[in-house]
Amino acid sequence: MNMKARRIRINGFTDIPRLMSKLNVTTLPDFFILSESVNKSMPRAEVIDKMERVLNALEESIVGALSQPNNTESGMVAGGASLLQQFSAAGGSLLGTAFSQVICNAMAVAEHNACMGRIVAAPTAGSCGVIPGALLTVAERHHITHERLLRSLFVAGGIGDIISIRASLSGSTHGCQAENGSASAMTAAAIVALFVDDLSTIESAAAFGLKNLLGLTCDPVGGLVELPCVKRNVVAAANAVACAEMALAGIKTVIPLDEVIDTMAAIGNSIPSTLRETSKGGLAVTETGQRIAATLRDK
Amino acid sequence: MxxxxxxxxxxxGPSSSHTAGAARLGYMARLIYGRPIKKVQITLYNSFxxxxHGHGTDLAVVGGLLGLPVDSPQLRESLAIAEAQGMLYNFVWKQNLAQHPNTARFLFYDIRNGNNRESGDGTGTFSITGNSIGGGNVRIIEINGHRVDYSGYHDVLMITYQDVPGMIGFIGDTLGVRHINIAYMSLARDAVEATAMAFLKLDAPCPLECADVLRANPNVFNVITINKLGDGI
Structure with a gap:
């Protein structure tokens, strides 16, 4: 491909089939690799290598997160993933160890972030546990090849990019639905891409992922990325697995992904600013939330 | 994107704006100051x-000033590292609604020499203000009282000089003969001191030799070059 090739414009998921046939690529990961390479004037090998480093950092974030209990000064993060690990090891898993691993790893990485651990903000620091928790666990449990897993990350990134074009990935703009909702949509799509290439199956998974978390507000206690953020990562990871499984079973989204994204933006615009990362409403202004915030300010 | x-x-972690962005602001301030940091006052505004405390913004800013990238686990121990390296710092906390919610202002004290001409603003200090604008992205908005707009995506040249005719031509020619294209240029001047600052974004880095030629001009007080930031900073 000529590096000076014209920029590939993507305005929504519906543009993709047309662009793919025009550019003569057959899979979604190849399409996103090509568009990134052309739009950023980067050789294909460099694009792949960059994603290798992202994957490596995602894997390291799980190892780092599980290496010790994560506790924050506020007391709102108190070694939750450690407790989940012990509970599962003692045979307490409600639905088998695979599901326990999804929720434990999602929580661990989100807690690690709260404790100044090294994470990948994909798509944001506040939702950094979703991809490692759900996608990496499913890939491990199904012995997915390294190459296929790497390619699925381009699907996650590409879906996230489309959301950022049509709406936003920021909690201060559209609430938590834009962070953990988007993370869940990206992850559901990537999980599907581990197994099949079919565009409409991938689209359905992403649409389900976002639809299920529409309307989530961002009301963190004390303005910190701890409560409710950490457990939202667990919900978004579990949701991603459920949505991927629904899509793989052949269930199709009725509302196309682009329209779901536009809906997320419309809902986000009607969420009052008190519930968009300002900590002036919701859980942040509960009696307990305000007490915790006051204690933090006095430190 | x-x-x-x-x-x-x-x-x-934990926050792209309050941790990664804060570290990046410190890192860019260090590059712009361009000399070993002896003493610095850091003012954090509003949400910052x-x-x-809970976001590690203070640790991140000091880590950035030490040259640590945004993914360095050493950011957690930055205050101890600063102490070990003899970098003096203090924090001021302020509310000012006229400022962006996530603003940091750096005031570097050049305790090695208080040369007014070198430091630029006539007080023996060097000031830089920046905003963390989301997703870890930042913008430097002020250098020594001159308004700028710099996010790290270009090679930059900043020149402080006596405000006399012909300086722009001199700068343009010095770059032009070296085939360095100017992508953007802004000028600001301090009427009281009769000094001016040119802020240029370049399509290629300004080589050391070129910066030395600019410095050799008797009307030039100070030349700062910053190469565009790479990944992970």
């Missing part, structure tokens, strides 16, 4: 000030 803006940055 792009796929790697979504799938990243790789960073030390309110939630610094």
């Amino acid at each position: 792009g796929i790697f803006d979504v799938m990243g940055p790789v960073m030390i 000030a309110e939630t610094a």
